[in-house]
Amino acid sequence: MHGFEWQDQRGVEGTGFVRALRSLLTSHLQDFQPHLERLVKDFLEIEFKDIHSNGNLKSITDSCEHDFHQSQLLCLLWRGTLYETQPLDTFRWDREMANALEFPQAVILAAEFIRITPGFMRPLVASIATNRHRAAKTLYQHLVPIVEQRLAVKDLQPHGVTPMDCMQWLIDTSPRKNPWTPARMVGEIMAVWFGSVHQLAMVVTCRRKALASYTFQDGSAISRGDWVCIPQQAMLQDGTRYKDAHVFDGFRFARANAQLQQRRPCAEVPDQQASRLTHASPDWPIWGLGNMSCPGRFYASLVIKLILIRILSDWECQMPHPEAPRTKTWRSSMVPRDDTIVMFRKKLP
Numbered sequence: 360m361h362g363f364e365w366q367d368q369r370g371v372e373g374t375g376f377v378r379a380l381r382s383l384l385t386s387h388l389q390d391f392q393p394h395l396e397r398l399v400k401d402f403l404e405i406e407f408k409d410i411h412s413n414g415n416l417k418s419i420t421d422s423c424e425h426d427f428h429q430s431q432l433l434c435l436l437w438r439g440t441l442y443e444t445q446p447l448d449t450f451r452w453d454r455e456m457a458n459a460l461e462f463p464q465a466v467i468l469a470a471e472f473i474r475i476t477p478g479f480m481r482p483l484v485a486s487i488a489t490n491r492h493r494a495a496k497t498l499y500q501h502l503v504p505i506v507e508q509r510l511a512v513k514d515l516q517p518h519g520v521t522p523m524d525c526m527q528w529l530i531d532t533s534p535r536k537n538p539w540t541p542a543r544m545v546g547e548i549m550a551v552w553f554g555s556v557h558q559l560a561m562v563v564t565c566r567r568k569a570l571a572s573y574t575f576q577d578g579s580a581i582s583r584g585d586w587v588c589i590p591q592q593a594m595l596q597d598g599t600r601y602k603d604a605h606v607f608d609g610f611r612f613a614r615a616n617a618q619l620q621q622r623r624p625c626a627e628v629p630d631q632q633a634s635r636l637t638h639a640s641p642d643w644p645i646w647g648l649g650n651m652s653c654p655g656r657f658y659a660s661l662v663i664k665l666i667l668i669r670i671l672s673d674w675e676c677q678m679p680h681p682e683a684p685r686t687k688t689w690r691s692s693m694v695p696r697d698d699t700i701v702m703f704r705k706k707l708p
């Protein structure tokens with residue numbers, strides 16, 4: 360993170376990013392929605408433009424130059440929420456953004472090497488694995504002038520209108536006494552960038568490191584320093600939790616909510632009893648647990664739905680190999696496979 364140290368102990372320097380994402384971003388989602396909708400539509404049109412002519416179903420991997428399309432789209436959307444509100448036609452997939460995309464992947468890759476490297480060699484290995492921190496440096500150099508400019512404008516016009524985006528809300532988390540330097544602010548922005556992009560595109564998981572030895576009710580025990588991970592897929596495919604757990608059923612939760620409402624015809628169903636994609640609970644742990652549960656989940660939920668709505672409205676999709684595995688397992692993580700093929704055909708108007 361270009362020298363920015365994320366403290367091991369949570370909350371030492373505040374958790375302003377939770378307010379910026381969980382409260383401010385969530386409460387402004389309605390304002391962002393038209394912009395995000397336009398970005399999704401334009402992105403799909405541009406990425407698939409060469410498949411209009413013959414109308415054939417064409418593989419998503421054939422039609423695109425880059426092979427990590429999903430994260431490109433997500434990067435673009437998140438960038439749109441972070442600090443850019445220009446439409447896609449003026450948007451260039453420039454070097455900065457390519458590095459911004461590379462940054463979370465470089466961090467993940469380096470982390471895997473560092474994990475098995477003795478302490479004294481870690482700086483060297485990190486430098487080699489990240490190509491001398493190239494992506495982090497470029498992203499940093501791209502962001503610092505933007506932050507500096509915003510601070511300068513605020514100094515000149517303390518009561519002027521400030522931009523309404525996540526970057527501004529993250530800048531505003533700086534304490535009034537001893538305000539952060541622009542470099543420190545950029546560190547915060549890069550950390551959130553990393554969290555948001557890598558979770559969306561690569562890993563979904565929830566882990567905790569034991570600070571003390573502990574014995575669970577069923578007698579199983581963990582020692583200090585052990586890691587505990589939630590087996591998300593096993594839980595989501597558990598037949599004792601979900602009927603026909605292995606069968607895709609797009610209306611599973613909508614039906615359950617409707618039945619709940621029928622049982623209480625006169626009363627509003629309390630939100631916690633209804634099933635919501637954005638709930639964070641031990642039974643629905645996809646967003647993590649407790650205070651650390653994902654503060655970007657309301658934004659992520661909106662983005663997922665906007666992408667699905669646009670695809671289902673405009674495109675016919677088919678998987679040529681529906682039985683082929685779609686994820687691979689890397690230690691405790693399940694990662695989408697990059698050789699999964701989805702065929703797209705534009706629907707006739």
Ligand code: HEM
Nearest residue numbers: 554555558559563564645646647648651652653654655659
């Ligand atoms: C489908 C998309 C996403 C999933 C499944 C997801 C899931 C998660 C999970 C499981 C955690 C760890 C929680 C824990 O350890 O208890 C987490 C943390 C976090 N997520 Fe997300 N996330 C997603 C998208 C996003 C987005 C779009 C943002 C930013 C807007 C974001 C920001 C964060 C941050 C900042 C944390 C750290 C929270 C903390 O330590 O307090 N996430 N996310």
